[in-house]
Amino acid sequence: MSKVSALKYVLGCSVNPFTTHCLLGYIILVFSLGIEVQAQPKNLPKSESQMGKENSDKRIKRPVRRSVEKRKQSLVERERKLKEYIRSGDDSISIYHVMAELLDEMMADVQKLRISQVSPLAIRGVAVSPNLSPLFSQFIEGAITSRFSQSSDIKLRYCASCQSLRTQVEGEEWVLKLGWTSQKDMENTAQVLGVNSFLDAHISYIPAANQVMLSVKIFSVSDGTILWAETYSSDETTAAILRSGERVVTREEAYRELIRKIEARPYYGYQLYFGGGMIPFEGPLGDINFITLGIKFYEKFGQNKRNQFGIFGESALNVFTNPLLGAFFGGMYQRQINTPNLNDIQFWGGGAMSFFVAGIQGNTLSFESMFDVIMQFRLGLGLSIYYAIPVAFGAYDVGGLGYKFRFTFNF
Incomplete structure (x- = not known):
């Protein structure tokens, strides 16, 4: 009996499904479906040779992620720990x-x-x-x-x-x-x-x-x-x-510092700044205010490099009332007041001697007291009080006790 005839038997058994020919139709239908499933397998596992052939054709190269990925994680973790440690x-x-x-x-x-x-x-x-x-x-x-x-x-x-x-x-x-x-x-x-x-x-x-x-x-x-x-x-x-936060020098750093001193290699830096100031003037318009643009070159020395000596030059310009086209040129010495620390700002105090040049007249000698604050590494503020020896500038004298202020960029 074929699958079609067995199906007819089954469909005709809606009234009394427990008759002999109905039961025979059920058995034949199930048996024929089972043979078809076995004859046409769809989900059986493939042989090793077939799998090997397909894998060779469709082989995917996975990226190796061992050392590179781990080191990236370790660097990120190290940065996080450093921020946590230095407090x-x-x-x-x-x-x-x-x-x-x-x-x-x-x-x-x-x-x-x-x-x-x-x-x-x-x-x-x-x-x-x-x-x-x-x-x-x-x-x-x-x-x-x-x-x-x-x-x-x-x-x-x-x-x-x-x-x-x-x-x-x-x-x-x-x-x-x-x-x-x-x-x-x-x-x-x-x-x-x-x-x-x-x-x-x-x-x-x-x-x-x-x-x-x-x-x-x-x-x-x-x-x-x-x-x-x-x-x-x-x-x-x-x-x-x-x-x-105190900066303790390691043995390796001390050794490198000793070699630098033996080889006479300087430890220097420079500072760019702008600001303003005032110089006393006895003219009818009173004291002269000026703007300042300057640069300073210095060399650090001593234990923990807490001392610095350098030279500087800065302008003293006023193109409005009381015109002035002058400049200060001189040398300076400063020492870091507080102990070197990785967390605190730096306080530097010292003095300078400079020449004030204003042209044919008004040239004089100046003595200056300097104080600088460096916010960690690059940016800073400075204030100076100076005394310029009074000299003739036109019909009046220029000089006396003045001041300067500056915003600094340290390198």
Whole structure:
């Protein structure tokens, strides 16, 4: 019986569907549909050869995102942390913040190691000084793990047996062991983990000096060779900055500064400014107000470069009432009043001696007291009070006690 005849049987069974020919029609219809489905499969899995052929034709090259993406994330994270670390007005900081900065310094050095020699790597343990909580070592181990996974291509594997507590009977004694007790234990653990090196870290806190130190070493599994070791101290960089923003010179900076002095290379800068001022005049229109455009070249010297000596030239122009076409040319010395600080503005005070030139008449000598405020790095304000020796300027005398003000751009 065909599928069509079976369908007729079924359609004619609306009155009494339980007759013999109706049941026979149901069976044949279901059977014929099943044969058709098996004869024309649509969703069966493809053979390996077909899949391989299609994949070779439609192969999609996925971009590699390992080191590039991780380093981009680490740079963004580092900028965020720097903004959080360098804060003004804090009298004290948390040891967690100090350790976060020291670990960032450690990772910057680890990035320079040969990956083939170090990776894969496992952390054997993090030890702390007795005045720190043992739980603090677990926090540091977690922080090291997160930094390796986020900002390094070195593969890191977890070592469960490195700090495990084991007991065994040796002779007639019950022996308690923590971690490895022999070189053979280390080699066996490394073979199980498939690592080339181990990392040890030790954290010390010295309350009297308010100092935190981090010592790290990476050693080879095969022969115990120390592949890399370094010690980081909060005194040299972060702790002082975090406490008050004071700029502490590191040993590397001090060395570069010494080489610069030996080679007699100057540390100089320049300042552009504009403003105004007043010079006393005994004429009927009174004192002469003027506008100023000037430039100053200076060289910094001394400890922390808190001293500067330079030369300057500035105009003294008035094209309205009491016309004046003059200029000041001279030398100056200033010293930074406050201690160099990364967070505070800079206060500079000093003096200058200059010549006031106004043409054939009115030329005189001027003594000046200067005070400048630099808002961090580029922009600033300045105020000067000076005394110019009175001389004849036309029918009247010019000179006396005057002042200047300026808006500065520092480079």
